[in-house]
Amino acid sequence: MRYLKKSMNISEKIKNDFPFFEKTGVAYLDSAATSQTPQVVLDAMEAYYTIFRANVHRGLYGLSAEATERFEGARETIAQFIGASKEEIIFTGSATMSSNLLTYALENTLELREGDEILLSAMEHHSSIVPLQELAQRKKLKLVYIPLAEGFALDYKEAKRLITPRTKIVAVMRASNVLGTINDVRAISQTARKNGAIMIVDATSAAGHAPLSVKDLDCDYLYFSGHKMCGPTGIGVLYGRRDFLEKLYPGFFGGGMIDRVTREKSSWREVPGRFEAGTPPIAEAIGLAAAAEYINEIGFPAIREQIEDVFSYARETLSRIPNVSIYARTDARENAGILSFTIKGVHPHDAAEILSRENVAIRAGHHCAEPLLSELGETALCRASFYFYNTRGDADRLAAGIKKAKATLRA
Amino acid sequence: MRIGLPPASKRQKPRFAHNMDEELYKENILDHYRHPRNFGKPETYDVREKSSNPLCGDELTLYLAFDGETVSGARFEGDGCAISIAAGSMLTEKIKGKDIGELKLMTPGDIYTMLGIKISHTREKCALLAYATLINILAVR
Structure with missing residues (x-):
């Protein structure tokens, strides 16, 4: 080492x-745009490409089994990194892909009615705002924003006032990619929960920069990318509470996410596999896990x-x-x-x-x-x-x- | 024969800086940036067109007055970097008195010549913001 x-x-x-x-x-x-890569991450990815490269969950030969074990091991490492369990971790292509996947899946799952509200913080990144704007347009929902208070922080009083039974989704980032402010997400998620709203946290600027615990934040969904925390580009993580994921309808479809397929219809794999259509970013997941271990080590x-x-x-x-x-x-x-x-x-x-x-x-x-x-x-x-x-x-x-x-x- | 990069010790350090002309902030660019000509909304005008460069947040509004086919007045306002403001200032000076036919023959190359500096890929949009606004006006005339 x-x-x-x-x-x-x-x-x-x-x-x-x-x-x-x-x-x-x-x-x-x-580094808020993209961080640099330590040698240990490069080594972990090179080992995949040069020693045990094979597709995961498919081949019945030793190499594929090893690739699958390492890939699933990466899921376990990332789960521990944010205080979640393995079944709650979905690997995606980026934080933006996580956000889009989640928005589609929520649209397929929630009963959204005209006039329902989505509450976002004024600090949100376009990757959080734009997919939710599109959802709002499709479903005729109202977008509401939590304003800033003095001193580059969110106005928590106002946030609590703005969450009502009409609020279906609340999206607040853990740390602002512009102001750097680490938001007290928990203060908002508890009010969201009382009103039956889904709480989404964009942790992209916080992951690897401050401790991250989905339990402490008390959120339902959380996402981040790998490349701002010493990991490779091309990988994102979407966390979803186990009981929520079980009820969440998939957002993307294809190979890898199905249980059975007939000419007419298909059934889905267990959670979280049903949210990972296609060959996942295998080398990237292994690299991201190496990054998380490197961060834990420091x-x-x-x-x-x-x-x-x-x-x-x-x-x-x-x-x-x-x-x-x-x-x-x-x-x-x-x-x-x-x-x-x-x-x-x-x-x-x-x-x-x-x-x-x-x-x-x-x-x-x-x-x-x-x-x-x-x-x-x-x-x-x-x-x-x-x-x-x-x-x-x-x-x-x-x-x-x-x-x-x-x-x-x-x- | 070994194909690929030489060992790190023999490699040249990559130049981090963009391929930039050291003379980017030449005296006349700075002069036009700090004291832009024809800056500010005019009392009267015939056409108003706003453009922005979302990447770096530059915004520019161009106001033109016409006397028949001839540009009789050109002013601009906006918020931008030294290159985009200087380009706006120089362009408004250049187009006054020209007729629409002449303006339609203008190319991005003319703008680079007018600025007199080497424009890197990252500054193209800045250099051409005022020009792109003019093109939008000409497209409907």
């Missing part, structure tokens, strides 16, 4: 686990300590630069490591371009959260996102780059 064990003091050394840093030397501050206390330290340092450093405005809560414990900002006189696109010349990677734009940006009164923001492999040195390079951008544009 190349990686550091249970170190409570993550340092520059952790970057050695990631081939990317040695090869590029980039101050990579865009441990969330150390991961949080590092993220919170670098976030606080960066927040303070940037706030000392004149004409820089910050869009994040002050307390690092309530943040997933995301620091959005604007520079007066420097458009975010120009800032990102000038920073990239300094080998600092940040994101600029609306970050797939246009409704949130309009609520903030902005069309674009710069976003620096910090993961446990980032250091105060990376934050210093960000600050230096911002000063350079201001000088270049004479702002």
